[in-house]
Amino acid sequence: MFIKWMKQIFKPARSVTKRQKQHQGETPEKKDRHALPSSFEQNVGMLKSKFGKSPDFVLNELVNPKGLTLSAAVCYIDGLVETVLLPDLISAVIHLLDNEDSIQDAARSASEFRSMIPMGNVQSLSTEEEIMRAILAGNVLILLKNNDWMLGVGISGGVRRSVEEPTSQTVIRGPKEGFTEELSTNLSLLRRKLKTPALKFEQHIIGTYTQTRVVVAYLDGIARPEVVEEVNTRLKAIDTDSILESGYIEEFIQDAAITPFPTILNTERPDTLAGSLLDGMVGILVDGTPFVLIAPVTFFNFFHSSEDYYQRYDISTFLRAIRFVSFFVALLLPSLYIAVTTFQQEMIPTTLLITLTGQREGTPLPALFEALAMELIFEVIREAGVRMPRVIGPAISIVGALVLGQAAVQAGLVSSAMVIVVSFTAIANFVIPSINMASAVRLMRFVLMLLAGTFGLFGILAGLIPLLAHLVSLRSFGVNYFMPYAPYFKSNMKDLLLRVPWWAMKTRPNQKSGRNKFRQAPNQYPTSSDEAGVYQAEDKPQNKGN
Template identity: 55%
Template structure:
């Protein structure tokens, strides 16, 4: 499948200004370098300056700089400061020779890097390295001593499964890449790291499988990441909004996940992972509409159960999007579509309701969204209880007061429950926005408004792309050979080829022999084991 990039679309990115800033090389004078560093970072209480200058010693004067709280204090003391204190190898050595001795022989700590500019020195300092500066040397050393408190690996909170791994990403970038390495033990797994954000210098890792991920998609993602010019990246949504396609659309074009197994599965399919330091939510691109309805649990249980659950998700999506609008349209414009008994029952319920069906549904939907947000913001001890009690009390009181009908409470409640069936929170939130627009068209034009809005929505989705991949692929454009894992999931043994839905190279991912050859192979293996 050829990728079609929008040549007319120019992303609103500015060139990175960090690369144009002047660099200040370190000087040979230790005092001058220290003065420049203190001028830049100010008198911060957590920055530690320690000098080992000794006038009675022949060793060159040196200074250590590190940030308390970002380094392992014991490691700095035992592996950096102690080996350099009155070391006989440093006596009567010139600064260049002393620098080589420290780098190659004296320091036992790993991860030594050279810093030739003040900017690189500060960057390594803020990453938790201990800086070693010698008087007379224009190069400083950064020793890998980083250590800070971080959250342990826990079960994902937004993507729970009954069967499958119970661990999720943490806020540590290296923990995220290591969890992928444990699952993809191959030399083809490549990790490219970026520093984005002039002030935050947030670490961003681009993870993909060499030979499987599309080179065009990779080039487009790299170009958009390099073009980001901002002062801060605090969460993955910053990256998502800055590189996504289709800014004026309710549909997400990049997936977010906090499950390492879900990201590993996407990378194996040809997607590209983006892990951001400081957040447990990673990104997967490109993404299609149907990928948001797939759960990692679909592949941890039988194909028939997975297919049934996936059909329920698609049904819940349409119910969540259309049910209030259909109720408004039928009760307002198309009463003849209802059976007589049901029509009489609904008319009797709405007899004392002072609002039209559209206003009634709008009030109930807004009330439920308020309760939902309140439950999220409340303390965990009372949040769920207040949400449930509030919904029951408000719903019952509204029906008894004659403000809404009982049928409307049922419609809104079932709509809200259906919205939680969708496994992706991003597409679930999009459905909430689309539902309000659908209700507006249903309240003004009835079924004609619903069908017209659905046609416009479908045309809009067909025009979307995610890094050059059609959003409705493989349905539009139609590719029947790639439909084995879209609406339903066929058995794993029947998915022998890797689909090129995400622009990846179509290649066999398994090589299952016919049953006759398998039986003969197992018999020969059994005989071989007996003979051995």
């Protein structure tokens, strides 16, 4: 029974079905799909019944310059529209309606009247569902007499955060622009990077109450069609009340629910998303958050940074080596220290063993409890530094760690070596570019510490073997998580632990890209000036004989 209950809770998102409604009758949340009445007064009354008591709802009947009331009105949500463009729109509508011939000609169809509006993104709305979605998305509604449709003019605006440098993924060399909470701004940032009609967008509306716009971005011909179809299928299967951040989407569509390791990458950098799309991956942009999801990914993508491709390949390879070494340090260093000081002391050199033994002579706790106490204290300090106000947060975290560490050593509660091990482990954890992967390492570190304190080095191996088997078994939208090692692809090794020069990376990664496998033409190896014929014969040094 317990196993069945756990399987139901951690059911994969791809098998999510539409939830069953508890009430079969009409409910306030049920979407209105019936057509609008042709009565102008009924349509105005419908809008007032929906938003009439809201202070940000504006509905004004139009009046021509002669003071005569026209059988038309405009309504919008204050704060969601661009107020600078609103007077021009109202003046244009009044000018059209004040001409009786234009009224008679335009009243025949919505498309004819729509062509007369001097604004872009004008659409005709014929159901209450379309009207509610349009006005809440920042459209201005135009109501006309004796028509069973309304016009929605897209002049959304209001207060928005400007494009700024990303705060969670900073680089020394590279673009300094990051995504914002506005979906249209994010799409434009991506368009500026990829100026090609092959860049495709597919939109979904998810969330009963939030009506959040979710856009799937991919490059036609480079992304695998089955991956794009799978992403759209999983998004369509989501039936929930709200989507407030891309983390909601990530939990709904990820392949494995019971795993600490992320199978979907997130970024707030447009260049990172553009580079991922060029490799055949798919981006998922969510309105209201600057963090974009990228899939499918492998384990090694979480150790790559966009800056790796802006620096020389030898420097980038060195930095990647540091990241992978830091990963193993953050995962294993406390466990190895506990194991060798508790069970395998014969592996420590004699001089170092004497020093460590002298430090631990007055400490009352075993090495396992020392490490657990120091790790927990550091986690508390780090979390407090994040939640505190930015002015005092960094100072409190740094001073708190120094003061508590020094006080614990002087009080004889922990040894100096343990403080060094825990501090270096925490610093190494920050080297990992992905916060999600760094959090997974923090969690697994505690498990390995417990195994090391119980069984020594044998316990560490007993924990690493199932962990490696678990990583190999994971998949991200059909792509093996440990690819290109399992399965092995020699061509993918050019951009993995090391990065070869750009002229040597001719093909895109296997299992990720579609039919367009080639990045560039062959024979891109740079030539020297002499080989290129830059120097003329008279410019070359002459060997003069005696």
